[in-house]
Amino acid sequence: MVPSRPSQTAEAVCFMRATEQARPQAARILDDPYAAAFLGPLSRAALGLGRRSPLAVGAGVVPQLTTYILCRHRLIDDALVAALARAEDRVEQVVVLGAGYDARAWRFADALAGRPVFEVDFPATQARKERILRGLDLPEVDVRRVPIDFQVDALGAVLAKAGFVPGRPTFFVWEGVSMYLRREAVVGTLETLHALGGPGSTLAMDFWFVLDDPGMTATFHRATASLLSLLGEPITFALHPEEAPHFCARHGWQVRDLADAAELARRYVRDGRRVYPANAVLIATPSSTAASPTT
Ligand SMILES: C[S@@+](CC[C@H](N)C(=O)[O-])C[C@H]1O[C@@H](n2cnc3c(N)ncnc32)[C@H](O)[C@@H]1O
Numbered sequence: 001m002v003p004s005r006p007s008q009t010a011e012a013v014c015f016m017r018a019t020e021q022a023r024p025q026a027a028r029i030l031d032d033p034y035a036a037a038f039l040g041p042l043s044r045a046a047l048g049l050g051r052r053s054p055l056a057v058g059a060g061v062v063p064q065l066t067t068y069i070l071c072r073h074r075l076i077d078d079a080l081v082a083a084l085a086r087a088e089d090r091v092e093q094v095v096v097l098g099a100g101y102d103a104r105a106w107r108f109a110d111a112l113a114g115r116p117v118f119e120v121d122f123p124a125t126q127a128r129k130e131r132i133l134r135g136l137d138l139p140e141v142d143v144r145r146v147p148i149d150f151q152v153d154a155l156g157a158v159l160a161k162a163g164f165v166p167g168r169p170t171f172f173v174w175e176g177v178s179m180y181l182r183r184e185a186v187v188g189t190l191e192t193l194h195a196l197g198g199p200g201s202t203l204a205m206d207f208w209f210v211l212d213d214p215g216m217t218a219t220f221h222r223a224t225a226s227l228l229s230l231l232g233e234p235i236t237f238a239l240h241p242e243e244a245p246h247f248c249a250r251h252g253w254q255v256r257d258l259a260d261a262a263e264l265a266r267r268y269v270r271d272g273r274r275v276y277p278a279n280a281v282l283i284a285t286p287s288s289t290a291a292s293p294t295t
Helices: 008-022 041-052 054-061 063-085 123-134 155-161 183-196 216-231 244-250 261-268
Strands: 093-097 117-121 143-147 170-174 202-208 253-259 279-286
Touching: 008 041, 008 063, 008 216, 063 170, 063 202, 063 253, 063 261, 063 279, 117 123, 117 155, 123 143, 143 155, 155 183, 170 183, 183 253, 244 253, 244 279, 253 261, 261 279
Parallel strands: 093 117, 093 170, 117 143, 170 202
Antiparallel strands: 202 279, 253 279
């Protein structure tokens, strides 16, 4: 990650979301009508060229990754909308960690019904997003931009400055970020979120893991993950789905839903697309006991 320039992986996953708009509605995993607005000239041109573009060819090398990105966004969309609608959770605020070009604040403006959305990210990505948003016709929402470097800054302190109320029911989105952090930052974030959110809170996050199959396909997946280092955004944190519930429980969160590639495909794919197998998504709620000390 190069903190001084807008995140390239944020634009890459936004590109993947934008490509879905070209599919017939019935086959779409996700509807993100705002995604295309955040694309730079290159990716916008690529989107226009469709299948003939170099980016689409690149995406064709790892089409399963695109399908995964769409499925994880969809699962988190569904969890957010369900939590906002559940009267017993009384969700009062939403925090999107490493928000990138996440457009849920506007896509779900009605369901949010005025609840604040705290978008937390590096300032460079936020500044670019802000600039683009100024040119769009958007529903009225309470979005608060919170600049941070997760590896350096104290999340609780920066959120409090933006008006976040600790101890209240909060929906935390932590999508496409944990894999870029060091283990201690992931642990620290889980424990901080546990301390910040009150009963009724939910955490939605995804994570990457090493495929232990020695075959060519898994070797290719391991190699493509390493290529992200070339964008300055190396993958550094891995968590196997089998270990995720125990890991989350140690740091304050009880896993309620865990979807790997097969489960994501079962839930959301209607046209035979395959899902990149080295990631999973989980939804968790705070454990009643406090997080154990960092180990
Ligand atoms: C792959 S993008 C995901 C963006 C968004 N969550 C989505 O799924 O569309 C990763 C995001 O995490 C942010 N990020 C990564 N490491 C960070 C750090 N140490 N501090 C703040 N933001 C960070 C990047 O700026 C980027 O917006």
